[in-house]
Amino acid sequence: MQTKQYPFYFKSTVILFGVILLVYAMAVLRGILVPFAFALIIAILLNPLVNKFQKKGVGKVFAIIFSMLIALLVFGGIMYFISSQVVGFSESFPVLKDKLYELLNQLQAWVHSKFGISIAKQVGLINEALNSSKGLVGQTLGTALTTLLLVFILPVYIFLLLFYKTLILNFLYETFAEKNSAQVADVLQQTKSAIQSYMIGLLIEALIVAALNSTALLILGVKYAILLGLIGALLNMLPYIGGLIAIALPVLMATVTKDGFSTQLGIIIAYIIIQFIDNNFLIPKIVSSKVQINALVSILIVLLGGALWGVAGMFLSIPFVAILKIICDRVDGMKPLGKLLGDEIPTKHKGLVWGRRKAKASLSETIINDTK
Numbered sequence: 193m194q195t196k197q198y199p200f201y202f203k204s205t206v207i208l209f210g211v212i213l214l215v216y217a218m219a220v221l222r223g224i225l226v227p228f229a230f231a232l233i234i235a236i237l238l239n240p241l242v243n244k245f246q247k248k249g250v251g252k253v254f255a256i257i258f259s260m261l262i263a264l265l266v267f268g269g270i271m272y273f274i275s276s277q278v279v280g281f282s283e284s285f286p287v288l289k290d291k292l293y294e295l296l297n298q299l300q301a302w303v304h305s306k307f308g309i310s311i312a313k314q315v316g317l318i319n320e321a322l323n324s325s326k327g328l329v330g331q332t333l334g335t336a337l338t339t340l341l342l343v344f345i346l347p348v349y350i351f352l353l354l355f356y357k358t359l360i361l362n363f364l365y366e367t368f369a370e371k372n373s374a375q376v377a378d379v380l381q382q383t384k385s386a387i388q389s390y391m392i393g394l395l396i397e398a399l400i401v402a403a404l405n406s407t408a409l410l411i412l413g414v415k416y417a418i419l420l421g422l423i424g425a426l427l428n429m430l431p432y433i434g435g436l437i438a439i440a441l442p443v444l445m446a447t448v449t450k451d452g453f454s455t456q457l458g459i460i461i462a463y464i465i466i467q468f469i470d471n472n473f474l475i476p477k478i479v480s481s482k483v484q485i486n487a488l489v490s491i492l493i494v495l496l497g498g499a500l501w502g503v504a505g506m507f508l509s510i511p512f513v514a515i516l517k518i519i520c521d522r523v524d525g526m527k528p529l530g531k532l533l534g535d536e537i538p539t540k541h542k543g544l545v546w547g548r549r550k551a552k553a554s555l556s557e558t559i560i561n562d563t564k
Contacts, residue, residue, distance in 0.1 A: 219500055226504045231349030233511055235357075236384065237391050238263060240560065242354055256354045260347060277419035379522045385560050386518045391511065393479035393556030394429060400478075401425040401470055405438070408462035414442050415449050424463075428470070430494055430506055439463045478555045485513055486535040 218225060238259045245255035303309055353360075361380065368376050406421030414420065424438035439460060446455040475484070485493075490510065497509030513533065520530030531538075 215500065222501050222505075226501055226508070227345050228349055229508050229512070230504075231346050231353060233391060233508075234263065234346070235350050235353040236387050238350065238354065239357070239384070240388060252355070256351055259354075260350060274419070274422060277416065277422070379519070382522055383515070383518045385557075387511075387515055389554065389556040389560040390479060390514055392559055393554060394511075396556065397470065397474050397478050398425045398429065400474055401428050401466065404466045404469070405463070408466065409442055409459070412446075412455055412458045412462065413450075414446050414455065414459065416445065417442075420445060429510065433491065433494055433506075435463075435467055476554070484535045485510065485517065485533055489513065489533050 402425035409417030427434035497505035520526040
């Protein structure tokens with residue numbers, strides 16, 4: 193029987209309509225999907241620990257519960273440490289606010305003397321900019337509040353994802369033809385290992401960057417160095433955009449609390465050096481080498497994630513694009529998309545050698561391979 197061939201414009205229209213419908217559904221259901229997305233990533237990270245408990249004879253339910261309790265203790269310890277730093281910051285917030293107002297008044301006077309723009313007009317321009325950003329701020333706050341309201345669902349999602357792991361995997365196997373079952377099993381196994389190593393690598397990298405940031409700020413004598421170092425490490429997970437904000441925060445703190453500009457210059461130099469170390473040594477050696485995303489895609493996907501799901505979307509966008517790249521690299525028909533998402537730049541045109549030589553296994557990949 194001859195298969196009917198549809199014209200290109202018809203296929204492209206159907207695909208475009210499907211993408212628009214998918215994005216609309218993700219935007220409408222973000223209050224449910226954001227916690228589920230975080231739960232999926234956490235479940236993938238906890239899976240090796242659950243397997244270890246089960247190999248030692250612990251029942252499946254108790255293995256999942258013990259793994260979740262360990263994760264909760266680690267998360268609780270980190271949150272306790274951050275909250276203790278925030279308490280110290282909040283105690284001196286009134287003084288910092290008065291100093292910031294003083295600096296703003298000096299800046300307004302300088303702008304008035306240099307450019308002839310009156311203080312009243314400056315205030316009007318600032319208010320106009322704030323009013324234009326209210327929609328974005330409201331959307332971000334709405335997403336954050338919805339996520340907080342549903343945060344108690346996270347443990348339920350995580351438990352059920354780990355408990356029904358075999359059921360979900362069997363569904364994926366049965367979705368495809370039986371002759372492709374071996375290929376599907378290989379894709380799933382490699383994807384799981386690559387995702388785990390990528391996420392563990394990100395966590396290790398964040399800890400090292402937090403230590404480097406905090407050490408640099410302590411040496412420079414910046415107040416709340418540890419808190420700002422931790423925030424900088426978290427923001428560093430957002431490519432390029434997060435790095436700029438991470439530098440701006442300690443520079444602002446130094447401007448408010450110190451005289452002159454030597455400290456601010458020291459912060460910028462220190463953070464540039466840390467970024468160089470991170471990009472050229474930490475990421476290649478620690479984070480999974482199989483899921484590196486190129487700069488263009490990283491910036492675009494972070495902005496799209498922020499527009500779709502707010503701050504949570506910015507943090508989730510990179511891991512999920514990394515998952516998409518892993519799948520594309522292992523499915524024949526999607527390999528061109530995987531190459532487009534990746535950071536391996538071809539040295540010659542199609543038909544000749546692509547990109548770099550095979551990279552050595554990263555630290556995170558070694559950790560995951562040792563748990564098998």
